[in-house]
Amino acid sequence: MFDINQAILAIDHAETLDALEALRVQFLGKNGEITLLMKKLGQMTQDERSSFGPLFNGYQREANAAIASRKTALESAVLDARLANERIDMTLPADAAPKGSIHPVSQVMDELAEIFADMGFAVATGPEIEDDWRNFTALNIPETHPARAMHDTFYFPDKDAEGRAMLLRTHTSPVQIRTMMSQQPPIRIIAPGRVYRSDSDATHTPMFHQVEGLVIDRGIHMGHLKWTLETFLKAYFERDDIVLRLRPSYFPFTEPSAEVDVGYKQEKGRRIVGGHGDDDAHAWMELLGSGMVNRRVIANCGLDPDEWQGFAFGVGVDRLAMLKYGMDDLRAFFDGDLRWLAHYGFGALSVPTLSGGISA
Numbered sequence: 001m002f003d004i005n006q007a008i009l010a011i012d013h014a015e016t017l018d019a020l021e022a023l024r025v026q027f028l029g030k031n032g033e034i035t036l037l038m039k040k041l042g043q044m045t046q047d048e049r050s051s052f053g054p055l056f057n058g059y060q061r062e063a064n065a066a067i068a069s070r071k072t073a074l075e076s077a078v079l080d081a082r083l084a085n086e087r088i089d090m091t092l093p094a095d096a097a098p099k100g101s102i103h104p105v106s107q108v109m110d111e112l113a114e115i116f117a118d119m120g121f122a123v124a125t126g127p128e129i130e131d132d133w134r135n136f137t138a139l140n141i142p143e144t145h146p147a148r149a150m151h152d153t154f155y156f157p158d159k160d161a162e163g164r165a166m167l168l169r170t171h172t173s174p175v176q177i178r179t180m181m182s183q184q185p186p187i188r189i190i191a192p193g194r195v196y197r198s199d200s201d202a203t204h205t206p207m208f209h210q211v212e213g214l215v216i217d218r219g220i221h222m223g224h225l226k227w228t229l230e231t232f233l234k235a236y237f238e239r240d241d242i243v244l245r246l247r248p249s250y251f252p253f254t255e256p257s258a259e260v261d262v263g264y265k266q267e268k269g270r271r272i273v274g275g276h277g278d279d280d281a282h283a284w285m286e287l288l289g290s291g292m293v294n295r296r297v298i299a300n301c302g303l304d305p306d307e308w309q310g311f312a313f314g315v316g317v318d319r320l321a322m323l324k325y326g327m328d329d330l331r332a333f334f335d336g337d338l339r340w341l342a343h344y345g346f347g348a349l350s351v352p353t354l355s356g357g358i359s360a
């Protein structure tokens with residue numbers, strides 16, 4: 001004989017969702033005990049039916065309700081168990097098991113951003129796919145200029161909507177143009193990023209990194225340029241004995257132009273930047289290009305060169321990284337060799353700050 005109290009008791013004590021489902025089938029399934037009782041109603045007389053009908057209906061309702069409430073309880077127990085199981089201890093030291101590392105190029109770019117931010121420079125960016133007007137023409141490098149050939153440019157087969165030839169930018173200088181055309185002076189930006197030239201040997205890779213600097217304001221002169229570069233290089237190399245030599249040079253986008261050399265000392269086959277002197281141990285090495293922004297470039301960007309002047313500079317980021325951290329083959333930068341990265345890479349948490357030591 002079916003006992004509803006026994007059934008409810010069994011349901012309330014079901015220990016797993018599977019066990020509960022088995023009980024549901026046992027009582028309410030197609031051939032379940034309660035289902036069979038309901039089927040019997042059909043063979044009963046009117047009288048029997050009016051007393052057993054409500055009774056069996058009650059069994060069905062009670063069993064359903066008991067199953068539903070047990071199901072909720074079991075499901076939340078399952079969830080609790082999973083949450084307890086998958087718990088992550090946020091108080092563990094984050095570098096307990098370091099994985100991956102920051103590439104020296106990224107690290108140096110972060111260092112540059114930190115150093116220049118302290119001098120009031122913002123970081124600007126531009127696309128790596130550029131048009132020849134911004135990469136060359138606006139920078140005072142007309143079509144016939146030999147500098148165009150010198151850049152070993154990668155061109156795309158199609159022109160853009162305005163009929164301009166498209167290319168992979170050969171330097172970060174087009175960001176100067178983009179910045180001057182999109183914001184009003186005073187401007188103080190650096191623009192780090194990838195550049196491309198069809199060139200490859202131990203010191204050249206088809207893709208490499210530059211950082212561009214640009215200042216546009218009233219009354220800017222070369223003294224500002226020299227002070228900025230000196231302050232930057234002292235902070236970057238973390239030493240006070242950085243000595244610069246400005247050598248007259250030529251770039252189409254600057255007038256006058258200066259190549260900047262830095263004094264260094266040869267030590268154990270490595271160039272250590274810093275110091276200078278006439279002794280045999282010291283020498284000069286060319287480090288970056290710079291100059292006062294050419295009036296024509298300022299005018300090309302729609303600014304009045306009688307009102308606005310400025311200086312610009314460009315330097316290889318990979319080169320800066322090699323000099324500071326002692327790598328000697330540029331190609332290794334882009335091999336993706338995990339052993340190289342483990343050796344030269346930086347911890348994700350060693351974010352450069354001026355207060356904490358720029359490369360600490």
Ligand code: DAH
Nearest residue numbers: 171173289290291312313314
């Ligand atoms: N764009 C030059 C290059 O890639 C580097 C350069 C030289 C940038 C002088 C400048 C500059 O802004 O003033 O060779």
